[in-house]
Amino acid sequence: MAQYSGDDFYCDVAMPRREPLQVVFEDRDVLAFHHTRPFWPVHIVVVPKAHVDSLLTLEDSGLASRLLEVVQSVAADVVARHGKASVMTNLGDYQDSKHLHVHVHAGRPLRSVS
Template sequence: MDCLFCKIVQGTIPSRKVYEDDLVVAFHDIQPQAPVHLLVIPKKHIATMNDCEENDSALLGHILMKAQEIAREAGLADNGYRLVNNCGRDAGQIVYHIHWHILGGEKLAPLNPKPQADCE
């Protein structure tokens, strides 16, 4: 398989890892878009969110809980962070191995700049 992220999982391409367990790896993005820009990927190759199946539910939940933990350990929890998964070409997915971006360390521009009702 010629997948960049699978090669990172296998250790054939180096990365600046911040977390690893039996199911996921997290590392610094090589083209950061924020002062803190980490990627969280499953070790299992799944190309896009559209390729996830019902039996991937536990893995997906694990990824999100680890993303929360990694963001907290990176010092982002108090001021906030953005968690992004791009699905497909039009959404900007470049590497076809599902992954989540953890972005933070500064005030990020809102995705929808229109005022919204307060939901709290």
């Protein structure tokens, strides 16, 4: 697939499977998969399937709870396999894709931040 240039990779590409994904977890509300362009050796992204702009606009407490449950499970698996994990989300101008997504990662960055 050519370099994506839109502003919601998750709604536009990931969920409709326009690009192959290595899925870690999926149910009717949440999708977790290995990042398609990883920044860390272990880099999993967890997203709500419903469009939510960011953590600042997440108002559905049921979805928030389910998302956090999946993040917790994915992070626990990364810790069990690699001994450590970091969990983060981005907001505002730091958020390249304007869809709430949580990164679960481990290891040293694969490239420098530009």
